[in-house]
Amino acid sequence: MDAGFSSRLSRLRLQEQIHQKRNSRENLDRFIPNRAAMDFDYAHYMLMGGKVGKDDSGTSSPAKEAYRKQLAEIFNMNRGRILAFKNKPSTPAEGIFEEPSSVRRVKPSKPQRYIPQKTLDAPGLLDDYYANLLDWGKTNVLAIALESSVYLYDASDGSTSELGNFYDEDSPVTSVSWSPDGQHIAVGLHNSDVQLWDTLANKHVRTLRGGHHSRVGALDWNNHILTSGGNDGLIINSDVRIRSHIVKTYRGHHGEVCGLKWSASGQQLASGGNDNLLFIWDKSMASLNSPTQWLHRLEDHTAAVKALAWCPYQSNLLASGGGLSDQCIKFWNTHTGACLNSVNTGSQVCSLLWNNNERELLSSHGFTDNQLTVWKYPSMVKIAELFGHTSRVLFMAKSPDGCTVASAAADETLKFWNVFGTPEVAKPAPKTNWEPFANIARIR
Structure with a gap:
């Protein structure tokens, strides 16, 4: 074999090796399974618990019925798992203070906070940014609207009931409070x-109608006054104690509230709306005849304003x-209407909650x-990021x-986070003589 032929053969082999390496690099992102070594008959036999098909009587075997039941649970073929645990919630081992994988600690705090998480199924939760479908009541009962x-x-006990x-x-439900x-x-x-x-009593006691002309996506209470915001841009105060319940109408928004x-x-x-506007209304001005007598009309946001939270330790501080x-996220002095700070979070802001015990915002x-x-707060340094949705x-x-936070997402899950820890001193609930529903059943 002459030297020239050997040289050309070597070059060809080298080019072939380079080509093979290049192809292997180009296919790194693609997973192509090789099923040649898989024994599907044996796998099916093991899934069936060693029994397949029907028994001698011609009926389905118990193993096959159990197999079908497992499939139904895996693929959620029934709606029986509403607000049911996806998996048994894990408890941290004693003496271990490591963060779970769903929590990314941005900056160590002292002492380091453990943030456990548990998950419930919430099938049928609407992927609707403008609705308000979750609220936690005074008696430790969480209300969630599913379709x-x-x-x-x-x-308190993990029980679930349908209200x-x-x-x-004209379904679906668009707000709860x-x-x-x-x-x-x-x-x-x-x-x-x-x-x-x-x-x-699990009983419908009254319907408030006649104020809005389209869906009601926002609700909040102020003692016996129920305030509602609609897709018609109207905000209505209803006194639930009286028959003619509409006592005040605020007009200012030209998009859905x-x-x-409060x-x-x-x-x-x-009030925040799909018109990118934020309004501050003062109760002392509610008796005025002008229906558009707002205290402040704030135009700094460039998208819909849904997330609102009043600071628990500074009465005139609002986060939006x-x-x-x-x-x-913007912070406002609601007495003057001044914007105190604005922080770009890098993503859509859906909801805001203050920590009652520390100067923190979630x-x-x-x-x-x-x-x-x-x-x-007020440095707006990230303390932690919680992942899972x-x-x-x-x-x-x-x-x-004020310690646990429930979050509901478009992935149809409801998660609970012990994000705000345990208060050092439990504060007793204030005593009130508020009984606006004494005669409500008589008002229709």
Whole structure:
């Protein structure tokens, strides 16, 4: 063999090796399984517990029926797992303080906080940014709207019950809100009605209608006043104690009202809308004849304003969050209307909650990470990021003791996070003589 031929042969072999290596690199992202070594008959035999087909009598074997039952549970072929645990919640080992994989600690704190998480199924939860489908009542019962039904989850014992379904009321449910007494709940509907229910008696007691002309997506209470916001841009105060319930109408929004929050004092109301506007209304001005007499009209957000939260230790401090085109959390002095700070979070802000015991704020987000973020206020340094949801985290609610947060997402799961720890001193609930529902059953 001459030297020239050997040289050409060597070059050809080298080019072939380079080509093979290049192809192997190009296919690194693609997984092509090789099933040649798989024994499907044996795998099926093991899944069937060693028995397949029917028994001698021609009926299905117990192993096959168990197999079908397991498949039904795996693929959620029934709706029996509403607000049921996906997996048995794990408990941390004694003496271990490592963060779970769903929590990313951004900056170590002292002492380091353990944030456990548990998950419930919530099939039928609407992927609707402008609705408000989750609320946690005074008696430790969580209300969640799933399509045209409202379910109650008792966080004390883990029991679940259905309050009622609204298939005949132009479904679906678009908002829920517990009354201050923790016994009654307001349900906003797509047909513009608001229903009041007694949860102890599991009974519908009254329907508020005649104010809105389209769906009611936001609700909040101020003592005996139920405030509702609609897709028609109207905000209506209803006194649930009297027959002619509409006592005040606020006009200012020209898009759907998707956020409503009364301050702790009950003197100021914040409203956010799909028109990118944030309004501050003052109760002392509600007696004026002008229907558009707002205290402040704030135009700084560049997307829908749904997330609203009043600071628990500074009465005139309000936090607001903007939608996908805005992505900012803004802080306001509601006495002057001044914007104190604005932080770009990098994603849609769906909900906001303050920590009652520390100067911290919790936000929930959409694309891309669908996370919850704990911020230190006022520095707005990230303390932790909580992962686990696979779609945008639309709704959050806080437990009566202020420690646990429930989050509901478009992935149809409800997660509980012990994000705010345990308060050092338990604060007794304030005593009130509030009984607005004494004669409500007589008012229709």
